[in-house]
Amino acid sequence: MGPLLTLLWDICRLRRGPQDLPYSPRLLVIVCAFGLGLQLVIARVLGVEQDTLGAGVLSLAFNLGALFLLLNLRGVKNRFIQSALALLCCALLFTLLSLPIALLAGDHPVTPEQMSPLQLLLGLVSLPLLIWKLMVDAHILRHSLDVPFLAGMGIAVLWLIAELALGAAAGGATGGA
DSSP: OHHHHHHHHHHHTTSSOGGGSOOOHHHHHHHHHHHHHHHHHHHHHHTOOSOHHHHHHHHHHHHHHHHHHHHHHHTOGGGHHHHHHHHHHHHHHHHHHHHHHHHHHOSOOSSGGGOOHHHHHHHHHHHHHHHHHHHHHHHHHHHHHTOOHHHHHHHHHHHHHHHHHHHHHHTSOOSOO
């Protein structure tokens, strides 16, 4: 497990790519199950009452489906396992990194005027984390799709917007970090 975490950390630092991960469908299934389990635990800790499992499965299906579609369109669907591992594992790391911020922030205010000064500060603190996650996603997509980094960043931003829209349409939060 140690070498895998080191490899993921290197991917998050943009020093290695998804091609450096092992080709392991079994590991992908384990990561998917772990991600759903972690999402359930975090939802319970944060007191989320929506259908977290349903939202998690929907988000996972969207992410895996979108990745498969993009790779297939580029003619490199053989990269699916390693690319999915990279995206999902890094999303899990960012989820764990953002968990203390979510715990400190407490309940989501209904309107922006109801935000406490601490929530405003935590929102500002979480912004660099979001930008870092987008850069990591762009880095992974760049390697997976054989596109320039800027194209990977555009895809990552559009992907995030689509996932947020899907979560809003489904009536709950989807996604990792």
